Amino acid sequence: xxxxxxxxxxxxxxxxxxxxxxxxxxxxxxxxxxxxxxxxxxxxxxxxxxxxxxxxxxxxxxxxxxxxxxxxxxxxxxxxxxxxxxxxxxxxxxxxxxxxxxxxxxxxxxxxxxxxxxxxxxxxxxxxxxxxxxxxxxxxxxxxxxxxxxxxxxxxxxxxxxxxxxxxxxxxxxxxxxxxxxxxxxxxxxxxxxxxxxxxxxxxxxxxxxxxxxxxxxxxxxxxxxxxxxxxxxxxxxxxxxxxxxxxxxxxxxxxxxxxxxxxxxxxxxxxxxxxxxxxxxxx
Numbered sequence: 001x002x003x004x005x006x007x008x009x010x011x012x013x014x015x016x017x018x019x020x021x022x023x024x025x026x027x028x029x030x031x032x033x034x035x036x037x038x039x040x041x042x043x044x045x046x047x048x049x050x051x052x053x054x055x056x057x058x059x060x061x062x063x064x065x066x067x068x069x070x071x072x073x074x075x076x077x078x079x080x081x082x083x084x085x086x087x088x089x090x091x092x093x094x095x096x097x098x099x100x101x102x103x104x105x106x107x108x109x110x111x112x113x114x115x116x117x118x119x120x121x122x123x124x125x126x127x128x129x130x131x132x133x134x135x136x137x138x139x140x141x142x143x144x145x146x147x148x149x150x151x152x153x154x155x156x157x158x159x160x161x162x163x164x165x166x167x168x169x170x171x172x173x174x175x176x177x178x179x180x181x182x183x184x185x186x187x188x189x190x191x192x193x194x195x196x197x198x199x200x201x202x203x204x205x206x207x208x209x210x211x212x213x214x215x216x217x218x219x220x221x222x223x224x225x226x227x228x229x230x231x232x233x234x235x236x237x238x239x240x241x242x243x244x245x246x247x248x249x250x251x252x253x254x255x256x257x258x259x260x261x262x263x264x265x266x267x268x269x270x271x272x273x274x275x276x277x278x279x280x281x282x283x284x
Contacts, residue, residue, distance in 0.1 A: 010048045010051075010052055011126065011127060012128065013038045013040065013048065014048075014052055014053075015128065015270045015274060017034050017037065017038055017049070017057070018270040018273050019270050020034060020037045021034065022269065022270065022273075031045070031046060031057065034057065045057070052126075052278075053277065053278055053281050054282060059281075060281065063276070063277045064262065064273055064276065064277050065260075066260035067260065069218060069256060069260040069262070070259075072217065072280075073260065076217050076218070076219055099192070099211055099249065100138075100195070101194075101195045101204070101208060101211060101250075102137060102194065102195070102197070103197045103204045104196075104197075105198070105199070105200060106198060106199075110164075113162075115164070115165070116135060116162065116164070116165040117135065117165070117168065118135055118140060118158075118162060118165050118167050118168070119133070119134045119168050119169075119170035119173050119174060120132060120133045120134070120141070120155070120158065120167055120168070120170070121169060121178075122145075122151055122171075123174060123175060123178040125178060126182045127144060127248070127274060127275060128145065128147070128271065129145040129151075130178070130247070131143050131144075131158060132174040132178055133158055133162070133174075134170075134173060134174055134177060135196055137194070138193070138195050138196035139193055139194070139195050139246060140162065140198075140245075140246070141158045141245055141246065142248060142249060144247055144267040161245055180192075180193075181193070181249065195246055197245070197246065199240075199243065200240075202233075202240060203240040203243055205228040205240075206237055206241060207240070207244060209224050209228055210241070210244075210250050210255070211250060211251075213254050215282065215283050216282070217254065218254050218255070218276065219254060219256075220256060220257065221234050221237045221238050221241070221257075222234060224237050224241070224255065225237045247266075247267060248275070252265075252266070253271075253272045253275045253276060254276065254279075256276075
């Protein structure tokens with residue numbers, strides 16, 4: 001069994017555990033009960049979970065409580081206030097991020113995008129199976145597959161988004177990107193990538209705001225709206241967050257509700273929880 005396949009199997013087990021805890025958190029199930037639901041011994045479950053997350057399941061779940069996430073939101077607000085006091089604009093690089101973004105509007109793509117070559121491939125990652133799309137202008141697609149989902153479903157979504165493009169499967173090329181993205185340390189994950197996106201001007205503003213959010217931080221739809229000078233456009237911000245087609249690198253999973261609840265996620269609530277908890281653990 002390859003390391004990639006084993007990692008994906010372990011992630012699927014962790015995802016199942018998170019699903020179970022979502023449904024039964026009021027009963028506060030113990031380690032033995034959670035391990036039993038995924039058909040592992042408590043010792044084995046604790047071991048693979050700790051290897052994956054770097055912390056125990058109990059500590060991981062503490063990171064996902066409303067009170068803890070509210071505290072993280074408060075930290076971010078204080079940091080933004082400190083930046084304002086120092087004369088730093090909302091567009092400044094408060095964090096040491098190097099991801100760059102190039103965008104085309106739907107109209108620009110319609111006029112000039114015909115024949116765009118996209119190399120694609122499917123790979124196992126820290127957070128399950130994923131589809132990658134790469135162009136000479138940068139990463140243009142990253143989406144996650146639901147458990148047991150037919151890969152063609154995500155492929156059709158990518159083709160619909162980048163219609164009129166030409167697609168070639170290239171597992172060797174996309175593997176290089178998958179390994180760089182998900183084998184980097186949490187502090188550097190996402191750094192050093194050029195992203196190529198298609199969206200409205202408003203969507204691009206939202207995605208750029210997300211790119212300024214560092215690993216281990218969470219934000220709210222309200223904060224994003226204020227950062228792009230559209231404080232009343234909460235619904236539009238939510239729609240733009242949900243339209244993101246480059247998962248993880250444009251970290252829409254870090255957007256939560258202002259009450260500390262995690263909210264929905266395009267690629268599944270359990271995956272959102274696993275991403276946030278994993279990043280919080282790595283950022284310790």
